[in-house]
Amino acid sequence: MPFFIEVILPLALPKPFTYAVNEAEFNLLEKGMRVAVPFGRNKIYTALVVGRHHNPPQLYEAKEIHQILDEKPIVTPMQLQHWEWIASYYMCTIGEVYKSALPSALLLESETVITPQKDFESVEAQFTDDEYLVYEALQKQPVLTIQEVVSLLNKKTVLPVINRLINKKAIALREEVNEKYRPKTIRYIRLQPEFLQEEKLNSLLEMLSRAQKQREAVLQYFQFQASEKKPVTVKRLTDSGSNAAVIKALIDKGIFEEYYLEEDRVQFEKEEQASFGLSTKQEEAFETIKASFKSHQVTLFNGITSSGKTEIYIRLIEEYIKQGKQVLYLLPEIALTTQLVVRLTAYFGNQVAVFHSKYSNNERVETWQQVLENSEKAKVIIGARSALFLPFNNLGLIIIDEEHEQTFKQQDPAPRYHARDAAIVLAGFFDAKVLLGSATPSIESYYNAGHGKYGYAELKERYGKVMPPEIVLVDLKDKYKRKRMTGHFSDTLIDAINETLSEGRQIILFQNRRGYSPWVECMTCGHVPQCPQCDVSLTYYKYKSQLRCHYCGYTIANPTHCHQCHSTDLSTKGFGTEQIELELKELFPDKNSWRMDQDTTKGKFGYEKIIDAFKNREVAILVGTQMLAKGLHFDNVGLVGILNADNMLYQPDFRAFERAYQMMVQVAGRAGRKEIRGRVMIQTYNPLHNIIRQVTDSDYEAMFKEQLYERQNFKYPPFYRLVRITLRHRDFEKLKNASLWLVNVLSQNLNVPVLGPEEPPVSRIRNEYIRAVMVKIPQGNKLVATKKAISRILTSFEAVPQYRPVRITVNIDPY
Structure with missing residues (x-):
């Protein structure tokens, strides 16, 4: 009887x-275990077992597996079910979900290695210099990787050299899989057992009387043993003055014995004084949430900024941990995990695990294993959207903080899932509860709560009864007219900054654009330097004196003259965080000002350094993009300045007004979070704009009703589901014809509105032209049937030979 396994590969394959x-492997393998398998031209991939059977495939001959990588499953059946739902709902392949879900250290791909041919006679061979270098290196070591050959020859293209050696039968290639994850081990030492008796100890010290440093190391070891009563690490001894050579000599003499213990890479300490009490209003909200969970799986918690939502979350987490359940706490930004981890670990200690892309591969694998084993070290998992894919087996509660945030939506690559929606489905598999928390809920969530689909709880009072910040509008049109602007700062804002600084309080300034200036313009002919590969102007960075494309990373040195008319009269237009930071240094030279944006937070601890420095009051003024707008808690912020509110209002997106409202309210919420009332200055050319008025009055209801009316009129969510199909190709005409064909076929076969093909605001990226088609599916229509019809049409589109090179991506609920 033949034995077969079904596997999914980390590639965009539909099945x-x-x-x-063999029989032994068949009996050993279980669903959820990894195996290394050959695929394509003998490349080896890490595949995941999803089934076992005895039926040979009809269309191809089954290859044998390369090796088994696990002793027990590392993916749970519930996870596989969830992945299948994501693949089906978001119209992508299960292989893409698998690749996105697993930490890359668990997804091994083979590496091509070069080995010498055993029966090769080098005497007759005619080698070039490069070939001889490779051949000689292989005589000294058994294998070479391609990368090692690149370094050896100091060339980027080494394949011709390798091919010539293969033709001469001097070398052979083979694929090798290496395990990337290694547990962290700590080196400890202990005294050999025979020296533990008192008389032997004295003779040992006498024996070492001439080796003074070795004697000191032994005495130091005893001191640590007596005071700490725990194993002594080699690092502890070397830190106290003994060097590595002394410790090695003691090991060689058989006095010390070294041993290794595995240890987690990330550990947290609990604080003893971390307890707190809830205020009356918080207690009421807490009870409302618990009551709502009895009748609803999902509850929306609408708590204004600084109302103490985190304290309520901690109380809820505590209740679920007592029941032995796991809790997932999702955040929209890695920056937010920094502060939250400190707050939660103070309360829950080492029961907290963190999972996001700024953690190293090995740290993420350790968290994965702890969650899989339902370890005490991973009762509360804090993470960005990727934490959704962890192998939970006893999930009780999912908290989605700042649920309105657009960063919960994955845009590229596939799966293009929305973490909030996917988390609700995941909770359904475990019969777990979901709490959506926000001071400015998304229109869809608020609509669902209003129609009874979600439970609802609210908290409309700031913690400690602190007054909400006072919001002041500054009319930029008027200020420029009266010449009361210094750079991008109005006199009103400068006075407010001076006053706040004199009170010893800190300031946050918000400008949702990084770089120095969005573009450079020639004042003679109006030419603006463009990216040669994308349809966007290049952003100017003064610090590096360069122009950079934010889409493909293309850079050029800052031009000294116009590329079109050679005029030297060049001017920067618009402004970003870098320009504001430089202006602050001129306006307030004696005050420390920093900026926080994508360019300054690239390292693993980039966020921590800035947030800690600001929290410890080392920085007086912090300038930043939307990273600053979400959930960060600083006690000493007296003033928040929004430098240009209009930037947010006029975006080509049906959510622009909703997002502008949310962003401004969230940024404003960073001010005056303790005792003294904070102030918010909003600089705008349009102080009478509806959204700005609604922000000033904190009138969420008015914004919600107005936007809901617009959405119903123009067929947008929550009344319609959107499917965005994007087509890309380097040939403009071919793309145009392909997109027209697709729109015609979609319009004929679907009984729903189809818009397009349209050019998106950035219509060319990395030399590929882009067209977008939007399908709007009404609430009453069967979503599954419509998506199946779209899939069939896309399959027939790919069957047309001239359209096959056109790249298509499908994005469900794209915004």
């Missing part, structure tokens, strides 16, 4: 593949 195994 699982079948591989042959």
Whole structure:
């Protein structure tokens, strides 16, 4: 009887593949275990077992697996179910979900290694210099990687050299899979057992009387043993003055014995004084949430900024941990995890685990294993959207903080999932509860709560009864007219900054654009330097004196003259965080000002350094993009300045007004979070704009009703589901014809509105032209049937030979 397994590969393949195994492997393998399998031109991939059977495939001959990588499953059946839902709902392949879900250290790809041919006679061979270098290196070591050959020859293209050696039968290639994850081990030392008796100890010290440093190391070891009563690490001894050579000599003499213990890479300490009490209003909200969970799986918690939502979350987490359940706490930005981890670990200690892309591969694998084992070290998992894919087996509660944030939506690559929606489905598999928290809920969530689909709880009072900040509008049109502007700062804002600084309080300034200036313009002919590969102007960075494209990373040195008319009269237009930071240094030279944006937070601890420095009051003024707008808690902020509110209002997106409202309210919420009332200055050319008025009055209801009316009129969510189909190709005409064909076929076969093909605001990226088609599916229509019809049309589109090179991506609920 033949034995086969079904596996999914980390590639965009529509279905699982079948591989042959022997009987012993068949009995050993379980669903959710990894195996290394050959695929394509003998490349080896890490595949995941999803089934076992005895039926050979009909269309191809099943290959044998390369090796088994796990002793027990590392993916749970519930996870596989969830992945299948994501693949089906977001119209992508299960392979893409698998690749996105697993930490890359668990997804091994083979590496091509070069080995010498055993029966090769080098005497007759005619080698070039490069070939001889490679051949000689292989005589000294058994294998070479391609990267090692690149370094050896100091060339980027080494494949011709390798091919010539293969033709001469001097070398052979083979694929090798290496395990990337290694547990962290700590080196400890202990005294050999025979020296533990008192008389032997005295003779040992006498024996070392001439080796003074070795004697000191032994005495130091005893001191640590007596005071700490725990194993002594080699690092502890070397830190106290003994050097590595002394410790090695003691090991060689058989006095010390070294041993290794595995240890987690990330550990947290609990604080003893971390307890707190809830205010009356918080207690009421807490009870409302608990009551709502009895009748609803999902509850929307609408708590204004600084109302103490985190304290309520901690109380809820505590209740679920007592029941032995796991809790997932999702955040929209990695920056937010920094502060939250400190607050939660103070309360829950080492029961907290963190999972996001700024953590190293090995740290993420350790968290994965702790969650899989339902370890005490991973009762509360804090993370960005990728934490959704962890192998939970006893999930009780999912908290989605700042649920309105657009960063919960993955845009590229596939799966283009929305973490909030996918988390609600995941909770359904475990019969777990979901709490959506926000001071400015998304229109869809608020609509669902209003129609009874979600439970609802609210908290409309700031913690400690602190007054909400006073919001002041500054009319930029009027200020420029009266010449009361210094750079991008109005006299009103400068006075407010001076006053706040004199009170010893800190300031946050918000400008949702990084770089120095969005573009450079020639004042003679109006030419603006463009990216040669994308349809966007290049952003100017003064610090590096360069122009950079934010889409493809293309850079050029800052031009000294116009590329079109050679005029030297060049001017920067618009402004970003870098320009504001430089202006602050001129206006307030004696005050420390920093900026926080994508360019300054690139390292693993980029966020921590800035947030800690600001929290410890080392920085007086912090300038930043939307990273600053969300959930950060600083006690000493007296003033928040929004430098240009109009930037947010006029975006080509049906959510622009909703997002502008949310962003401004969230940024404003960073001010005056303790005792003294804070102030918010909003600089705008349009102080009478509806959204700005609604922000000033904190009138969420008015914004919600107005936007809901617009959405119903123009067929947008929550009344319609959107499917955005994007087409890309380097040939403009071919793309145009392909997109027209697709729109015609979609319009004929779907009984729903189809818009397009349209050019998006940035219509060319990395030399590929882009067209977008929007399908709007009404609430009453069957979503599954419509998506199946779209899939069939896309399959027939790919069957047309001239359209096959056109790249298509499908994005469900794209915004």
